[in-house]
Amino acid sequence: MNPIRRAVLLSAPALLLSARAQAQGAGFPNRAIRMIVPYTPGGVSDITARLIAEPLAATWGQPVPVENRAGADGVIGTDIVAKAAPDGHVLGLVSVGHPVNAAFYRLPFDTMRDFSFVSLTTRTPLVLCAARGFAANTPAELVALAKRQPAGQLTFAGTAGVVRLAPVIFAKEAGIELTYVSYRGSTQAHPDLISGRVDIMFDTVPAALTHIQSGALKALATTGATRAPQLPDVPTLAEALLPGFEASTWGMVIGPANIPPALLARLNEGVVGALRRPEIVARHNQLGAAVTTSSPEDSRALVQAEMEKWGAAARAAGVTPQNAG
Structure with a gap:
């Protein structure tokens, strides 16, 4: 057999295993996991990120530094998440402003297509x-x-x-x-x-x-x-007065699009586990925010529904999208 052809055939199983490992999120984490908060320090999103960073670091065995990358009502920091590699090492903690911004700004990313949605964190x-x-x-x-x-x-x-x-x-x-x-x-x-x-x-x-x-x-x-x-x-x-009326702010951990499903499930498990720690629930209650978690599928569905709801309200208010920044 041709030596080159034999080498290719021999390497095929290794390539298959590598692809399978990548699809399952194997190798995560192999370095620090950046948690981008696209707002200034001190808000509920920032506090939540800092509260869950330590238990996430303990669970995943790598540091979880929190980075405040504020600007343009969250657009600047969120864009960093959108452009990151889908390997779980860059996450973001956004608010309801994520879907709302689609009505106020011409965005450098697509609110749905360019992200994976990990879990809700709070409702307020x-x-x-x-x-x-x-x-x-x-x-x-x-x-x-x-x-x-x-x-x-x-x-x-x-x-x-x-x-x-x-x-x-x-x-x-x-x-x-x-x-x-x-x-x-x-x-x-x-x-x-x-x-x-x-x-x-x-x-x-x-x-x-x-x-x-x-x-x-x-x-x-x-x-x-x-x-x-x-x-x-x-x-x-x-x-x-108005049955069915509901309007809340919320927090959600997101990542870039195309995070492999197995890795997304692992990220969800880690975030949900951290949020359910009694001391973290108690701290959020003091802030007036209720810890609330969700599956990746339900998180995505919520963002889509909120885009439609607040987009309709913005059009009714005569809001014209502006350039972000």
């Missing part, structure tokens, strides 16, 4: 809140107040993402008009909300909770599927 409801002296105390009273006044006279503070778009869905379903007042962040909006210069806000529970507990703001409703543990006496909007 919004709270519909207003100044202590605001004329309405319930969602129904708010709607009645809006209908008594000239259309659009009532204002809502909005920042970005779901905080900007949840009131749009609420107003449409309630049959009222609200006027949007833009702020760069919750800390900029709160003084005007507390003073009554702007009427209402759909803010995250962690951001608004201190002001609600102090009495500076009052909570009319929360927007999760169930009541927020931090505000057990406050009904959900679905309970109080």
Whole structure:
């Protein structure tokens, strides 16, 4: 037999084994696993990433450094994940802003096609809140107040993402008009909300909770599927007025597209195991965020559904996609 042909035949089993090992994610991890957080330090996504990094490092036997790569509402850091090799060594921890950004920006990646989805990490409801002296105390009273006044006279503070778009869905379903007042962040909006210069806000529970507990703001409703543990006496909007209404922020671990299924399952197992540690659950509860996990398939389905939901809200609000950055 030709020596070259014989060498090729002999190497075929080795090549087959190599391909099979690659498909199953063998060899992971062989170096540090970068966890990209595409936001500034201190937010729920950043805290979650840092909480799970140590148990993930113990499980996988390699360091899991957390890197904050903020900019363009998360687009810059997320793009790093999109362009990484699909070997599990670069992951990202994104928020609901990942699907929402598709409505606000012309993106350098495809929100669905360019990513693998590992697991949800948390869910955090919004709270519909207003100044202590605001004329309405319930969602129904708010709607009645809006209908008594000239259309659009009532204002809502909005920042970005779901905080900007949840009131749009609420107003449409309630049959009222609200006027949007833009702020760069919750800390900029709160003084005007507390003073009554702007009427209402759909803010995250962690951001608004201190002001609600102090009495500076009052909570009319929360927007999760169930009541927020931090505000057990406050009904959900679905309970109080609009059955089926739900609007939450969430966190999710993602990776680049085409991570082999066996490796994706291993990543999911590691992330879910870390998140379910009692001390990590307790820390998130303190933050007002509920630890929530999901399969890769359910994670992908959620992102697709959220893209459709918030995309429709953005179009209703007249949002025109801009260049990111």
